[in-house]
Amino acid sequence: MFARTYGATTLGVDGLLIDVEVDSAAGLPGFEIVGLADALVKEAKERVRTAIRNSGIQLRQEKVTINLAPADVRKDSAGLDLPIAVGLLAAYGLVSAVTLAKYLFAAELSLEGECRPIKGILPMTVKARESGFEAVFVAKANANEALLVDGIAVYPLDNLSQLVGFLTGQERLVPAKAEPVPEQDTECQDDFADVQGQFQAKRALEIAAAGGHNVLMVGSPGAGKTMLARRMSTILPDLTTEEALEVTRIYSVAGLLPREGGLIKRRPFRSPHHTSSMTALIGGGSVPRPGEVTLAHNGVLFLDELPEFSKKTLEVLREPLEDRKITISRVHATLTFPSDFILIAAANPCPCGNFLDEEQECTCSAGEIRQYNRKISGPLLDRIDIHIQVPRVKYDELASKKRAESSAQIRQRVVAAREIQLQRFRKYGIFCNAQMNHALLQKLCVLDEQAQAMLALAFKQKNLSARAYDRIVKVARTIADLAGAKNIEAAHVAEAIQLRNDNNF
Known part of the structure:
Protein backbone atom coordinates (compact mmCIF):
# COMPACT_ATOMS: atom_id res chain seq x y z
CA MET A 1 0.00 0.00 0.00
CA THR A 168 -7.21 7.27 14.79
CA GLY A 169 -9.73 9.40 16.70
CA GLN A 170 -9.04 7.73 20.05
CA GLU A 171 -7.36 10.72 21.66
CA ARG A 172 -8.01 14.45 21.62
CA LEU A 173 -5.15 16.91 21.18
CA VAL A 174 -5.42 20.64 21.87
CA PRO A 175 -3.30 23.17 19.94
CA ALA A 176 -0.57 24.74 22.05
CA LYS A 177 -0.69 28.25 23.43
CA ALA A 178 2.42 30.35 23.88
CA GLU A 179 3.95 30.20 27.34
CA PRO A 180 5.52 33.36 28.75
CA VAL A 181 9.29 33.47 28.35
CA PRO A 182 11.06 34.60 31.54
CA GLU A 183 12.62 38.05 31.28
CA GLN A 184 16.40 38.18 31.44
CA ASP A 185 17.96 39.97 34.38
CA THR A 186 19.58 43.18 33.12
CA GLU A 187 20.71 44.51 36.51
CA CYS A 188 24.28 43.25 36.08
CA GLN A 189 24.48 44.03 32.37
CA ASP A 190 27.69 45.60 31.07
CA ASP A 191 27.47 49.39 30.94
CA PHE A 192 29.63 52.15 29.50
CA ALA A 193 29.41 53.82 32.90
CA ASP A 194 31.91 51.21 34.10
CA VAL A 195 34.55 52.41 31.60
CA GLN A 196 36.78 55.13 33.03
CA GLY A 197 38.48 57.47 30.56
CA GLN A 198 38.78 56.38 26.90
CA PHE A 199 36.63 59.27 25.69
CA GLN A 200 37.73 59.04 22.05
CA ALA A 201 37.09 55.29 21.93
CA LYS A 202 33.62 55.71 23.45
CA ARG A 203 32.85 58.49 20.98
CA ALA A 204 34.01 56.25 18.11
CA LEU A 205 31.76 53.39 19.26
CA GLU A 206 28.82 55.78 19.60
CA ILE A 207 29.31 56.88 15.99
CA ALA A 208 29.68 53.26 14.90
CA ALA A 209 26.44 52.30 16.63
CA ALA A 210 24.59 55.29 15.17
CA GLY A 211 25.62 54.59 11.58
CA GLY A 212 26.37 50.85 11.55
CA HIS A 213 30.10 51.38 10.95
CA ASN A 214 32.98 48.93 11.47
CA VAL A 215 35.70 49.79 14.00
CA LEU A 216 39.31 48.76 14.54
CA MET A 217 40.82 49.53 17.97
CA VAL A 218 44.59 49.32 18.32
CA GLY A 219 46.29 49.65 21.69
CA SER A 220 48.41 48.12 24.42
CA PRO A 221 47.24 45.07 26.38
CA GLY A 222 44.95 46.09 29.25
CA ALA A 223 43.95 49.40 27.69
CA GLY A 224 40.28 48.37 27.74
CA LYS A 225 39.63 47.36 24.11
CA THR A 226 37.70 44.21 25.01
CA MET A 227 35.81 45.97 27.78
CA LEU A 228 34.68 48.65 25.34
CA ALA A 229 33.69 46.19 22.62
CA ARG A 230 31.58 44.07 24.96
CA ARG A 231 29.46 47.11 25.78
CA MET A 232 28.75 47.94 22.14
CA SER A 233 25.47 46.01 22.06
CA THR A 234 24.13 48.01 25.04
CA ILE A 235 23.96 51.21 22.96
CA LEU A 236 22.45 49.72 19.80
CA PRO A 237 18.75 50.28 19.02
CA ASP A 238 16.30 47.47 19.78
CA LEU A 239 15.67 44.90 17.09
CA THR A 240 12.59 45.61 15.00
CA THR A 241 10.04 42.78 14.78
CA GLU A 242 11.27 41.91 11.29
CA GLU A 243 14.91 41.85 12.43
CA ALA A 244 14.04 39.80 15.52
CA LEU A 245 12.28 37.15 13.41
CA GLU A 246 15.25 37.03 11.04
CA VAL A 247 17.75 36.56 13.89
CA THR A 248 15.53 33.99 15.63
CA ARG A 249 15.26 31.98 12.41
CA ILE A 250 19.06 31.92 12.05
CA TYR A 251 19.53 30.77 15.64
CA SER A 252 16.80 28.17 15.18
CA VAL A 253 18.66 26.63 12.22
CA ALA A 254 21.91 26.72 14.21
CA GLY A 255 20.23 25.06 17.21
CA LEU A 256 21.17 27.94 19.51
CA LEU A 257 17.73 29.03 20.70
CA PRO A 258 17.09 28.62 24.44
CA ARG A 259 14.95 25.62 25.39
CA GLU A 260 11.98 27.80 26.32
CA GLY A 261 11.94 29.24 22.78
CA GLY A 262 10.59 32.72 22.19
CA LEU A 263 11.69 35.63 20.03
CA ILE A 264 15.27 36.89 20.32
CA LYS A 265 14.92 40.53 21.34
CA ARG A 266 18.55 41.50 21.93
CA ARG A 267 21.02 42.17 19.16
CA PRO A 268 23.52 39.31 18.84
CA PHE A 269 27.06 39.70 20.10
CA ARG A 270 29.44 37.06 18.75
CA SER A 271 33.08 36.79 19.82
CA PRO A 272 34.81 33.81 18.16
CA HIS A 273 38.26 32.76 19.41
CA HIS A 274 41.22 33.58 17.19
CA THR A 275 41.80 29.85 16.61
CA SER A 276 38.42 29.57 14.82
CA SER A 277 38.59 28.04 11.36
CA MET A 278 37.46 29.68 8.15
CA THR A 279 34.39 27.40 8.06
CA ALA A 280 33.46 28.32 11.64
CA LEU A 281 33.68 32.00 10.74
CA ILE A 282 31.76 32.10 7.44
CA GLY A 283 29.83 28.81 7.59
CA GLY A 284 30.02 25.68 5.49
CA GLY A 285 29.81 21.92 5.57
CA SER A 286 28.49 19.42 3.01
CA VAL A 287 25.10 21.01 3.59
CA PRO A 288 26.16 24.60 4.40
CA ARG A 289 25.35 25.84 7.90
CA PRO A 290 25.59 29.43 9.20
CA GLY A 291 28.90 30.60 10.62
CA GLU A 292 29.78 33.40 13.01
CA VAL A 293 29.27 36.17 10.43
CA THR A 294 25.66 35.00 10.02
CA LEU A 295 25.08 34.43 13.73
CA ALA A 296 26.14 38.07 14.22
CA HIS A 297 23.54 39.28 11.66
CA ASN A 298 21.82 42.49 12.85
CA GLY A 299 24.29 42.60 15.73
CA VAL A 300 28.01 42.78 16.53
CA LEU A 301 30.91 40.52 15.50
CA PHE A 302 33.87 41.10 17.82
CA LEU A 303 37.27 39.80 16.72
CA ASP A 304 39.73 40.15 19.57
CA GLU A 305 43.45 39.82 18.88
CA LEU A 306 42.81 40.34 15.17
CA PRO A 307 46.38 39.59 13.93
CA GLU A 308 46.27 36.22 15.72
CA PHE A 309 43.58 34.96 13.32
CA SER A 310 45.01 33.16 10.32
CA LYS A 311 45.38 35.42 7.29
CA LYS A 312 43.29 33.05 5.17
CA THR A 313 40.47 33.23 7.72
CA LEU A 314 40.52 37.03 7.83
CA GLU A 315 40.49 37.40 4.05
CA VAL A 316 37.10 35.65 3.77
CA LEU A 317 35.60 38.58 5.69
CA ARG A 318 35.93 40.83 2.64
CA GLU A 319 32.71 39.66 0.93
CA PRO A 320 30.37 39.87 3.95
CA LEU A 321 31.81 43.25 4.96
CA GLU A 322 31.17 44.65 1.48
CA ASP A 323 27.99 42.82 0.38
CA ARG A 324 26.43 42.13 3.82
CA LYS A 325 25.80 38.52 2.78
CA ILE A 326 27.89 35.42 2.20
CA THR A 327 27.42 32.87 -0.58
CA ILE A 328 28.68 29.33 -0.01
CA SER A 329 28.80 26.83 -2.86
CA ARG A 330 28.95 23.08 -2.35
CA VAL A 331 28.32 20.09 -4.63
CA HIS A 332 24.71 19.69 -3.53
CA ALA A 333 23.75 23.31 -2.80
CA THR A 334 24.68 26.95 -3.26
CA LEU A 335 23.27 29.00 -0.42
CA THR A 336 23.35 32.68 0.53
CA PHE A 337 23.33 33.62 4.22
CA PRO A 338 22.67 37.14 5.56
CA SER A 339 25.63 38.75 7.31
CA ASP A 340 24.80 42.39 8.01
CA PHE A 341 26.81 43.04 11.17
CA ILE A 342 28.98 45.68 12.79
CA LEU A 343 32.58 44.47 12.97
CA ILE A 344 34.49 45.51 16.08
CA ALA A 345 38.13 44.39 15.89
CA ALA A 346 40.81 44.79 18.53
CA ALA A 347 44.55 44.40 18.02
CA ASN A 348 47.88 45.02 19.66
CA PRO A 349 50.25 47.18 17.58
CA CYS A 350 53.07 44.60 17.84
CA PRO A 351 53.75 41.15 19.34
CA CYS A 352 54.68 42.54 22.77
CA GLY A 353 51.90 45.15 22.58
CA ASN A 354 53.91 48.19 23.65
CA PHE A 355 54.84 49.79 20.31
CA LEU A 356 52.43 52.73 20.75
CA ASP A 357 52.74 52.89 24.55
CA GLU A 358 54.24 56.08 25.98
CA GLU A 359 55.41 54.43 29.21
CA GLN A 360 56.33 50.84 28.33
CA GLU A 361 59.28 50.06 26.05
CA CYS A 362 58.65 47.93 22.98
CA THR A 363 60.97 44.90 22.73
CA CYS A 364 60.04 43.93 19.16
CA SER A 365 62.33 44.41 16.18
CA ALA A 366 61.17 46.37 13.14
CA GLY A 367 60.95 43.12 11.16
CA GLU A 368 58.78 41.47 13.81
CA ILE A 369 56.40 44.44 13.83
CA ARG A 370 56.13 44.45 10.02
CA GLN A 371 55.48 40.71 9.95
CA TYR A 372 52.88 40.99 12.72
CA ASN A 373 51.00 43.83 11.03
CA ARG A 374 51.22 42.21 7.60
CA LYS A 375 48.70 39.59 8.75
CA ILE A 376 45.97 42.20 8.25
CA SER A 377 45.78 43.06 4.56
CA GLY A 378 45.18 46.51 3.11
CA PRO A 379 41.91 45.51 1.38
CA LEU A 380 40.51 44.28 4.71
CA LEU A 381 41.57 47.45 6.54
CA ASP A 382 40.00 49.46 3.74
CA ARG A 383 36.61 47.94 4.62
CA ILE A 384 36.80 49.13 8.22
CA ASP A 385 35.37 52.64 8.55
CA ILE A 386 36.89 53.77 11.85
CA HIS A 387 40.52 53.15 12.95
CA ILE A 388 41.41 54.44 16.42
CA GLN A 389 44.22 54.16 18.90
CA VAL A 390 43.25 53.15 22.44
CA PRO A 391 45.91 54.41 24.89
CA ARG A 392 46.58 52.98 28.31
CA VAL A 393 44.26 54.51 30.96
CA LYS A 394 45.91 56.94 33.39
CA TYR A 395 45.82 56.23 37.12
CA ASP A 396 43.87 59.42 37.90
CA GLU A 397 41.11 58.31 35.51
CA LEU A 398 40.95 54.82 37.02
CA ALA A 399 40.84 56.15 40.58
CA SER A 400 38.24 58.80 39.80
CA LYS A 401 34.92 58.41 41.67
CA LYS A 402 33.06 60.34 39.00
CA ARG A 403 30.75 57.96 37.15
CA ALA A 404 31.06 58.02 33.39
CA GLU A 405 28.15 58.46 30.99
CA SER A 406 25.84 55.42 31.02
CA SER A 407 24.91 53.22 28.07
CA ALA A 408 21.30 54.43 28.38
CA GLN A 409 22.36 58.06 27.83
CA ILE A 410 24.53 57.19 24.82
CA ARG A 411 21.80 54.96 23.43
CA GLN A 412 19.30 57.83 23.40
CA ARG A 413 21.53 59.75 20.99
CA VAL A 414 22.12 56.65 18.88
CA VAL A 415 18.39 55.95 18.57
CA ALA A 416 17.70 59.58 17.62
CA ALA A 417 20.35 59.42 14.87
CA ARG A 418 18.95 56.11 13.60
CA GLU A 419 15.46 57.64 13.37
CA ILE A 420 16.86 60.39 11.13
CA GLN A 421 18.42 57.72 8.90
CA LEU A 422 15.22 55.66 8.76
CA GLN A 423 13.38 58.71 7.44
CA ARG A 424 16.16 59.46 4.94
CA PHE A 425 16.31 55.93 3.54
CA ARG A 426 12.58 55.16 3.68
CA LYS A 427 12.40 54.90 -0.13
CA TYR A 428 15.62 52.96 -0.60
CA GLY A 429 15.17 49.81 1.49
CA ILE A 430 18.16 50.38 3.78
CA PHE A 431 18.34 51.40 7.43
CA CYS A 432 21.63 53.11 8.25
CA ASN A 433 24.40 55.20 6.69
CA ALA A 434 26.87 52.32 6.42
CA GLN A 435 24.53 50.55 3.97
CA MET A 436 24.66 53.34 1.38
CA ASN A 437 26.17 52.51 -1.99
CA HIS A 438 28.20 55.03 -4.01
CA ALA A 439 25.17 56.25 -6.00
CA LEU A 440 23.22 57.03 -2.80
CA LEU A 441 26.29 58.63 -1.31
CA GLN A 442 26.53 61.03 -4.28
CA LYS A 443 22.83 61.84 -4.01
CA LEU A 444 22.37 62.19 -0.23
CA CYS A 445 25.77 63.28 1.09
CA VAL A 446 26.63 66.56 -0.61
CA LEU A 447 29.67 68.33 0.88
CA ASP A 448 30.14 72.08 0.95
CA GLU A 449 33.30 73.64 -0.52
CA GLN A 450 35.20 73.79 2.78
CA ALA A 451 34.41 70.15 3.64
CA GLN A 452 35.30 69.07 0.09
CA ALA A 453 38.65 70.86 0.25
CA MET A 454 39.45 69.27 3.62
CA LEU A 455 38.63 65.80 2.29
CA ALA A 456 40.67 66.38 -0.88
CA LEU A 457 43.71 67.28 1.21
CA ALA A 458 43.30 64.17 3.39
CA PHE A 459 42.83 62.01 0.28
CA LYS A 460 46.22 63.12 -1.07
CA GLN A 461 48.14 63.08 2.20
CA LYS A 462 46.85 59.68 3.35
CA ASN A 463 46.82 58.17 -0.15
CA LEU A 464 43.26 56.94 0.36
CA SER A 465 41.38 54.56 -1.93
CA ALA A 466 37.97 55.26 -3.46
CA ARG A 467 36.43 52.89 -0.88
CA ALA A 468 38.11 54.77 1.99
CA TYR A 469 36.77 58.05 0.57
CA ASP A 470 33.22 56.68 0.59
CA ARG A 471 33.56 55.38 4.12
CA ILE A 472 34.87 58.71 5.46
CA VAL A 473 31.86 60.48 3.91
CA LYS A 474 29.48 57.92 5.47
CA VAL A 475 31.04 58.44 8.91
CA ALA A 476 30.81 62.23 8.44
CA ARG A 477 27.11 61.83 7.60
CA THR A 478 26.60 59.88 10.84
CA ILE A 479 28.43 62.52 12.87
CA ALA A 480 26.14 65.14 11.33
CA ASP A 481 23.09 63.02 12.25
CA LEU A 482 24.26 62.76 15.87
CA ALA A 483 24.63 66.53 15.92
CA GLY A 484 21.17 66.97 14.37
CA ALA A 485 22.69 68.79 11.39
CA LYS A 486 20.93 68.68 8.02
CA ASN A 487 24.12 69.07 5.96
CA ILE A 488 27.62 67.66 6.30
CA GLU A 489 29.89 70.44 7.54
CA ALA A 490 33.67 70.78 7.65
CA ALA A 491 33.75 69.92 11.37
CA HIS A 492 31.98 66.61 10.70
CA VAL A 493 34.43 65.71 7.93
CA ALA A 494 37.38 66.68 10.14
CA GLU A 495 36.24 64.31 12.90
CA ALA A 496 35.62 61.52 10.37
CA ILE A 497 39.16 61.92 9.01
CA GLN A 498 40.57 61.93 12.54
CA LEU A 499 38.73 58.67 13.25
CA ARG A 500 40.53 56.97 10.36
CA ASN A 501 44.02 56.75 11.79
CA ASP A 502 45.75 54.37 9.37
CA ASN A 503 49.17 54.81 10.99
CA ASN A 504 48.55 52.01 13.49
CA PHE A 505 49.03 49.31 10.81
Missing part, protein backbone atom coordinates in the same frame (compact mmCIF):
# COMPACT_ATOMS: atom_id res chain seq x y z
CA PHE A 2 1.21 3.53 -0.80
CA ALA A 3 1.01 6.54 1.56
CA ARG A 4 2.35 10.10 1.55
CA THR A 5 3.15 12.34 4.49
CA TYR A 6 4.94 15.67 4.76
CA GLY A 7 7.97 16.68 6.75
CA ALA A 8 10.53 19.46 6.48
CA THR A 9 14.19 20.23 6.76
CA THR A 10 16.21 23.43 6.37
CA LEU A 11 18.13 24.77 3.40
CA GLY A 12 20.26 27.69 4.47
CA VAL A 13 18.04 29.70 6.84
CA ASP A 14 14.79 28.73 5.09
CA GLY A 15 12.51 25.75 5.50
CA LEU A 16 12.28 23.09 2.79
CA LEU A 17 9.17 20.94 2.38
CA ILE A 18 9.87 17.20 2.06
CA ASP A 19 7.40 14.74 0.52
CA VAL A 20 7.76 11.43 2.36
CA GLU A 21 6.48 8.67 0.06
CA VAL A 22 6.11 5.23 1.65
CA ASP A 23 5.37 2.00 -0.18
CA SER A 24 4.77 -1.29 1.63
CA ALA A 25 4.36 -4.46 -0.40
CA ALA A 26 4.61 -8.23 -0.11
CA GLY A 27 8.02 -9.62 -0.88
CA LEU A 28 11.40 -10.19 0.66
CA PRO A 29 11.41 -8.15 3.92
CA GLY A 30 13.48 -4.98 3.70
CA PHE A 31 13.57 -1.28 4.57
CA GLU A 32 15.14 1.17 2.16
CA ILE A 33 15.32 4.98 2.29
CA VAL A 34 16.12 6.73 -0.99
CA GLY A 35 16.20 10.39 -2.04
CA LEU A 36 19.73 11.59 -1.19
CA ALA A 37 19.43 10.95 2.55
CA ASP A 38 22.62 11.30 4.57
CA ALA A 39 23.71 8.90 7.34
CA LEU A 40 21.59 10.66 9.98
CA VAL A 41 18.39 10.14 7.97
CA LYS A 42 19.30 6.61 6.85
CA GLU A 43 19.59 5.66 10.52
CA ALA A 44 15.95 6.69 10.91
CA LYS A 45 14.81 3.23 9.78
CA GLU A 46 16.18 1.69 12.99
CA ARG A 47 14.84 4.46 15.23
CA VAL A 48 11.40 4.41 13.56
CA ARG A 49 10.90 0.63 13.60
CA THR A 50 12.01 0.37 17.22
CA ALA A 51 9.89 3.37 18.27
CA ILE A 52 6.80 1.88 16.61
CA ARG A 53 7.37 -1.50 18.29
CA ASN A 54 7.93 0.09 21.72
CA SER A 55 4.70 2.09 21.20
CA GLY A 56 2.82 -1.21 21.22
CA ILE A 57 2.31 -1.53 17.45
CA GLN A 58 3.38 -4.65 15.58
CA LEU A 59 4.13 -4.39 11.86
CA ARG A 60 4.09 -7.21 9.33
CA GLN A 61 7.35 -8.21 7.68
CA GLU A 62 7.11 -6.57 4.25
CA LYS A 63 9.32 -4.80 1.73
CA VAL A 64 9.24 -1.09 2.60
CA THR A 65 10.60 1.63 0.34
CA ILE A 66 10.67 5.26 1.44
CA ASN A 67 11.41 8.10 -0.97
CA LEU A 68 12.26 11.62 0.22
CA ALA A 69 11.46 14.21 -2.42
CA PRO A 70 12.88 16.40 -3.89
CA ALA A 71 15.52 13.76 -4.56
CA ASP A 72 18.26 16.22 -5.64
CA VAL A 73 18.55 17.92 -2.23
CA ARG A 74 20.55 16.29 0.55
CA LYS A 75 18.49 15.68 3.70
CA ASP A 76 20.23 15.76 7.06
CA SER A 77 17.51 16.34 9.67
CA ALA A 78 16.48 13.86 12.35
CA GLY A 79 13.12 15.67 12.25
CA LEU A 80 12.14 13.38 9.37
CA ASP A 81 11.73 10.50 11.87
CA LEU A 82 8.14 11.47 12.68
CA PRO A 83 6.80 11.85 9.10
CA ILE A 84 8.52 8.57 8.15
CA ALA A 85 6.86 6.80 11.11
CA VAL A 86 3.43 8.24 10.30
CA GLY A 87 3.82 7.38 6.61
CA LEU A 88 4.80 3.82 7.51
CA LEU A 89 1.73 3.42 9.74
CA ALA A 90 -0.47 4.81 6.94
CA ALA A 91 1.06 2.43 4.40
CA TYR A 92 0.18 -0.48 6.70
CA GLY A 93 -3.37 0.85 7.00
CA LEU A 94 -3.09 1.61 10.73
CA VAL A 95 -3.95 5.31 10.33
CA SER A 96 -6.01 7.07 7.67
CA ALA A 97 -3.87 8.36 4.80
CA VAL A 98 -6.59 10.82 3.73
CA THR A 99 -6.24 13.25 6.63
CA LEU A 100 -2.44 13.41 6.50
CA ALA A 101 -2.34 15.84 3.55
CA LYS A 102 -3.22 18.81 5.78
CA TYR A 103 -0.55 18.18 8.44
CA LEU A 104 3.21 18.61 8.60
CA PHE A 105 5.24 16.49 11.03
CA ALA A 106 8.67 17.41 12.43
CA ALA A 107 10.29 15.64 15.39
CA GLU A 108 13.01 13.15 16.20
CA LEU A 109 11.95 9.82 17.75
CA SER A 110 13.68 8.03 20.59
CA LEU A 111 13.76 4.23 20.71
CA GLU A 112 10.89 4.37 23.24
CA GLY A 113 8.78 6.45 20.87
CA GLU A 114 9.25 9.79 22.63
CA CYS A 115 9.31 12.97 20.51
CA ARG A 116 12.52 14.96 20.79
CA PRO A 117 13.14 18.58 19.73
CA ILE A 118 15.09 19.41 16.56
CA LYS A 119 16.84 22.41 15.01
CA GLY A 120 15.12 24.75 12.58
CA ILE A 121 11.49 24.43 13.68
CA LEU A 122 10.81 28.15 13.09
CA PRO A 123 11.69 28.21 9.35
CA MET A 124 9.97 24.82 8.93
CA THR A 125 6.75 26.20 10.44
CA VAL A 126 6.98 29.30 8.24
CA LYS A 127 7.26 27.03 5.21
CA ALA A 128 4.31 24.93 6.40
CA ARG A 129 2.11 28.02 6.67
CA GLU A 130 3.20 29.28 3.25
CA SER A 131 2.42 25.84 1.77
CA GLY A 132 -1.15 25.88 3.12
CA PHE A 133 -0.93 23.28 5.89
CA GLU A 134 -3.50 23.52 8.69
CA ALA A 135 -1.24 22.35 11.50
CA VAL A 136 2.24 21.19 12.44
CA PHE A 137 3.03 18.43 14.92
CA VAL A 138 6.25 19.00 16.85
CA ALA A 139 7.95 17.86 20.04
CA LYS A 140 6.63 19.67 23.10
CA ALA A 141 10.02 21.36 23.63
CA ASN A 142 9.72 22.97 20.16
CA ALA A 143 6.15 24.26 20.62
CA ASN A 144 7.01 27.77 21.84
CA GLU A 145 9.34 28.27 18.88
CA ALA A 146 6.72 27.09 16.36
CA LEU A 147 4.13 29.40 17.96
CA LEU A 148 6.12 32.42 16.79
CA VAL A 149 4.45 31.82 13.42
CA ASP A 150 0.86 33.10 13.20
CA GLY A 151 -1.85 31.50 11.12
CA ILE A 152 -1.12 27.80 11.72
CA ALA A 153 -2.06 25.45 14.57
CA VAL A 154 0.77 23.88 16.57
CA TYR A 155 0.26 20.51 18.29
CA PRO A 156 2.87 19.58 20.91
CA LEU A 157 3.67 15.87 21.23
CA ASP A 158 5.15 13.83 24.06
CA ASN A 159 5.36 10.57 22.12
CA LEU A 160 4.34 8.68 19.00
CA SER A 161 1.44 6.87 20.77
CA GLN A 162 -0.19 10.24 21.47
CA LEU A 163 -0.09 11.14 17.76
CA VAL A 164 -1.44 7.72 16.68
CA GLY A 165 -4.31 8.12 19.12
CA PHE A 166 -5.15 11.51 17.61
CA LEU A 167 -4.96 10.27 14.00
